[in-house]
Amino acid sequence: MRARFVDAAEAILREEGGHAVSARVVAEKAGLKAQLLFYYFRTMDDLLRAVIRRINERRLERFEQALVSPEPLRALWDLNTDASSAILAIELNALANRREAIRAEIVDGARQFRLIQTEAAKRLLPSSAGSAAGIVMIAASLARMLANETALGLTEGHADAIAIVEQFLARPESNTREEETAPI
Amino acid sequence: MRARFVDAAEAILREEGGHAVSARVVAEKAGLKAQLLFYYFRTMDDLLRAVIRRINERRLERFEQALVSPEPLRALWDLNTDASSAILAIELNALANRREAIRAEIVDGARQFRLIQTEAAKRLLPSSAGSAAGIVMIAASLARMLANETALGLTEGHADAIAIVEQFLARPESNTREEETAPI
DNA sequence: GTCTATATAATGATAGAC
DNA sequence: GTCTATCATTATATAGAC
Secondary structure (H helix, E strand, O other): OHHHHHHHHHHHHHHOOHHHOOHHHHHHHHOOOHHHHHHHOOOHHHHHHHHHHHHHHHHHHHHHHHHOOOOHHHHHHHHHHOHHHHHHHHHHHHHHHHOHHHHHHHHHHHHHHHHHHHHHHHHHOHHHHHHHHHHHHHHHHHHHHHHHHHHHOOOOOHHHHHHHHHHHHHOOHHHOOHHHHOOO | OHHHHHHHHHHHHHHOOHHHOOHHHHHHHHOOOHHHHHHHOOOHHHHHHHHHHHHHHHHHHHHHHHHOOOOHHHHHHHHHHOHHHHHHHHHHHHHHHHOHHHHHHHHHHHHHHHHHHHHHHHHHOHHHHHHHHHHHHHHHHHHHHHHHHHHHOOOOOHHHHHHHHHHHHHOOHHHOOHHHHOOO
16 A cells, blocks of 8 residues: 555656645545545655665665666766656755755655765766766766756757767777776 | 846756746835836736846857857856756746746747857868757756756766767867858 | 544635724 | 736545445
8 A cells, every 4th residue: 555655655756746646646646535645654755765765775776777778877977868857857856955854855856876886976977077076967967957858848959969979988998898997 | 126126036947947037026026015016017927028138138148158268169168057047048938838828938948048049069170060950959958957957966877878979079170160161 | 553533733725894 | 017816636545434
């Protein structure tokens, strides 16, 4: 039952945005009564915290999968530009901006993801290791903006920005497997 | 009177975010009655459209000023990273995501700003003219993310990302005045 | 655990007097 | 133009029966 509410809330967060995640809407999506929601989760903030925890867990799983793919750097770019992931990241950010009670949960998750992506970038791009954190930030911010603007129908400049990323990904170093650059 | 409501609404949008821009809160900030707001603006969407138009106008003015400064490229970066501007850009984006009625106003303004920034980048960076739109997107997206995360207390990677931008701005070409590179 | 009913606050908006 | 009064809707919850 808890899971059904969390599923519904996450779906609405992805499809409609954080502002649409209300008790009645979530309950309707779950096919349950809104009052039941308050039985399983004392407050809406509790529900949102549960949603955020699950989103963060799944993001880490997908990150680990990307790391062991044939082209890890491209896989990480694809993970960040995936429309649903990027829009979810934006919604979480907006949620953190306006709801103090769940801010820590979101910010801590984002910080953790930033740090492990940076560690991975250092290993995958040894010659740019000193700029790894900056490269991760540039890629993450660009990915989110591309997804958000595309959803709004604004695509001016997108092809150009993607071309720069593709150029970066096509470099020899970017296509080196991790075990070749950082053997055990 | 109209201007007082617009002033108040913009201030709340900057300070509290788009979700806080309600009729009662705006009216209180303006020192007027909420019902008067509906006399001057038929709906809240009308008020928001007026706010957006003024924000877009002022953004264009500040852009023109940046162009004639001694270091136009740095001035443009400063304009985009200014905390209030960057957070306002994020709030407008979030607003466009959830309010169909004002989406066009926001998206059209963003598109216009993207295009003129790209034109300026082409002139200021003739050797990278082909990537100007991409460079503008990267700078704009990074600037917004830096401002938003700083507001949330998340600063991991920021110094690193800023170092990459500073390196770019320190290149000889980046410091060439426009009249030297593109004489009349 | 799940139901009906209800409390309380905020929202966008309107009616009609002055 | 500005006021008081009001409405309909939605929000997060809570009380208490079954």
